[in-house]
Amino acid sequence: MDVAVIGASMTQFGQRDAWIRELIAEAGEACLADAAVAPDEVDHLYVSNMASGEFEGQGGIMNALAHDLGLMPAYSERVDQTSSSGGAGIYEAWQSIASGASEMTLLVGGEKMTHRTTAEATDVIASITHPAEYKHGVTLPSFAGMTARHYLERFDAPRDSLAKVAAKNHANGVDNPHAQFQKEVDVETILDSPIVADPLRLYDFCPITDGSAALLFCPVDVAEEYTDDYAVVSGIGGATDTHVVHEREDPTVMGGVVESGRQAYEMAGIGPDDVDVAELHDMFTILEFLQMEGLDFADHGEAWKDVEDGRTERDGELPINTSGGLKSKGHPLGASGVAQGYEIYKQVIGDAGPRQVEADTALACNVGGFGNCVITTIMEASQ
Amino acid sequence: MDVAVIGASMTQFGQRDAWIRELIAEAGEACLADAAVAPDEVDHLYVSNMASGEFEGQGGIMNALAHDLGLMPAYSERVDQTSSSGGAGIYEAWQSIASGASEMTLLVGGEKMTHRTTAEATDVIASITHPAEYKHGVTLPSFAGMTARHYLERFDAPRDSLAKVAAKNHANGVDNPHAQFQKEVDVETILDSPIVADPLRLYDFCPITDGSAALLFCPVDVAEEYTDDYAVVSGIGGATDTHVVHEREDPTVMGGVVESGRQAYEMAGIGPDDVDVAELHDMFTILEFLQMEGLDFADHGEAWKDVEDGRTERDGELPINTSGGLKSKGHPLGASGVAQGYEIYKQVIGDAGPRQVEADTALACNVGGFGNCVITTIMEASQ
Incomplete structure (x- = not known):
């Protein structure tokens, strides 16, 4: 099955006065708005994040995000592949669509780091x-x-x-x-x-840096219901x-x-x-x-x-x-x-x-x- | 595509004198042995783990495991869904096979906890x-x-x-x-x-508890090359x-x-x-x-x-x-x-x-x- 991207967003990157939960909610909400897709259309949610626990003492951010964006009962998961967690999230989102498990997958990547020292x-x-x-x-x-x-x-x-x-x-x-x-x-x-x-x-x-970015994935035939201008994940x-x-x-x-x-x-x-x-x-x-x-x-x-x-x-x-x-x-x-x-x-x-x-x-x-x-x-x- | 399970293992659960990397290596190796599958046959590796960073200050355990079992260049990822990380790992492994991204996926779940106090x-x-x-x-x-x-x-x-x-x-x-x-x-x-x-x-x-468990997934037609006794993930x-x-x-x-x-x-x-x-x-x-x-x-x-x-x-x-x-x-x-x-x-x-x-x-x-x-x-x- 060909997998399309129909929406994207990213927050301001830099030193942000916001915690990880706020950053990923900002990007996730903007991405759904970019594609004009409603929260209840989302089947799967992936959150690419390496270390919210280590950086901020905060776990469960994917479930918090499903809640904050009103995505329940969407499946949620945190994807960690260290500094390539975002890319791994794209791969997981792709697999979720290509396997037929999901018809609309939201991927949000984020990290909150600047409150820690460079050494930490x-x-x-x-x-x-x-x-x-x-x-x-x-x-x-x-x-x-x-x-x-x-x-x-x-x-x-x-x-x-x-x-x-x-x-x-x-x-x-x-x-x-x-x-x-x-x-x-x-x-x-x-x-x-x-x-x-x-x-x-x-x-x-x-x-x-602190920041977050998001992408929205669906099968190509679903994408065409929303827009003519989409991207195909061809490889x-x-x-x-x-x-x-x-x-x-x-x-x-x-x-x-x-x-x-x-x-x-x-x-x-x-x-x-x-x-x-x-x-x-x-x-x-x-x-x-x-x-x-x-x-x-x-x-x-x-x-x-x-x-x-x-x-x-x-x-x-x-x-x-x-x-x-x-x-x-x-x-x-x-x-x-x-x-x-x-x-x-x-x-x-x-x-x-x-x-x-x-x-x-x-x-x-x-x-x-x-x-x-x-x-x-x-x-x-x-x- | 129907997805099969052709091998499984679990370590002794309890208070273990081993770190997370050792526990997951023990289960992963035993699972490959159980199915008589060689390390170089594995395409994808998922490690279900909630908090190796918080519990042990150890990140990157999926890459360490790919190395320790000799699975490179297999794709590796850590799956976190809090206490249901193991179940989410099964879902990701299923998607990896059903999407055609992988023909042999090893899933290893593990956590090392008993070195911390109950309060921690x-x-x-x-x-x-x-x-x-x-x-x-x-x-x-x-x-x-x-x-x-x-x-x-x-x-x-x-x-x-x-x-x-x-x-x-x-x-x-x-x-x-x-x-x-x-x-x-x-x-x-x-x-x-x-x-x-x-x-x-x-x-x-x-x-x-400290412990680890593992499962090996592949398409049903591949499973039949290895064994008559396999399970199908039917739902x-x-x-x-x-x-x-x-x-x-x-x-x-x-x-x-x-x-x-x-x-x-x-x-x-x-x-x-x-x-x-x-x-x-x-x-x-x-x-x-x-x-x-x-x-x-x-x-x-x-x-x-x-x-x-x-x-x-x-x-x-x-x-x-x-x-x-x-x-x-x-x-x-x-x-x-x-x-x-x-x-x-x-x-x-x-x-x-x-x-x-x-x-x-x-x-x-x-x-x-x-x-x-x-x-x-x-x-x-x-x-």
């Missing part, structure tokens, strides 16, 4: 890594630093190329009213910012890689990206050349290179050249992170994959405003942990 | 209730006490009838080698035990009720039980009279009455008579909780719904040992929160 948030996030590494103090930023150093040296890539990823995504974020940072940042500022995990500096990292795949990062044969290859991308391309019956625009998981600048290569947008070790050449800018051949990416938009863990879905949905239905590019086919790659689990989603325009 | 565990669990109630100190045991008092007075049911639920389930648990308590408890002992939430006493409550449904418990019209009716049961019966094309054996979520003795009535095994207000008459004993017309139920088996939150699935699978394939009853059709009802979300599953014998 980093520690919660580090608990998703393997204890063998966690207990030795290896956090995700330190994996990113080591990987970046290895990549730059091995492929003779200039340090500037990483900074240009951040500068590009910040430039895109200027046109995203929901982004946490709506300001340009030049390469010099990035290269002069404080070192976090050598060679990566402050501006190579996404911020800590989707999910995959794990070694949980112990240092066991990987090549630290510059994320196996989960490669495998989830392969599945998504195969299901959609397309290849990387058919993708018009992509949202990649730039939690750290180096990750944009690894995903470009893992998804075959560039050869291994050569993604940095595309960034240098401007190929991935908004007016380039393959625009990447037109939303501003996690870098400028922010990264509320459970929301990020759903917000990627929001952007590619808006691009393929032609409703991306000043960020609009020419796009019939769009791809999103949502990375959990340090590539421990990855979801790749492809959406195509209905017309 | 109760507080984590209470965080899944609505803040309007949680902040006023209402915990799940207090809901149970109020509901029990109302039920007994309104339906003129004797206090003994609740004690007989506990005594029956303890008697069944004697024959379950995985149960936390393998001992009979007589009605007098139950009625003399300390009051927890009047009129409910210590023995009206399930214990706090399944999930539903929410009001998250604010005191907003319900009738405190003795759990809307989520009624609606999830209706869905499961409709999908299976059967009614309550066709069910040969059932596992109900007896976290508190009163819940067994509410589920018997919500699932139409008894009329409203009359389930207690069936217990008084012995109808639900192992040699009765409708044996309930042949496993010993949560009461004697224990209740490791995320594992419980999967362990219910283990019992009904064993019953319909005729492999329940001394607990075996005559059963072609079996039902499990897994309750989250105080009926905030409920999953009902029906399995039938393959032959």
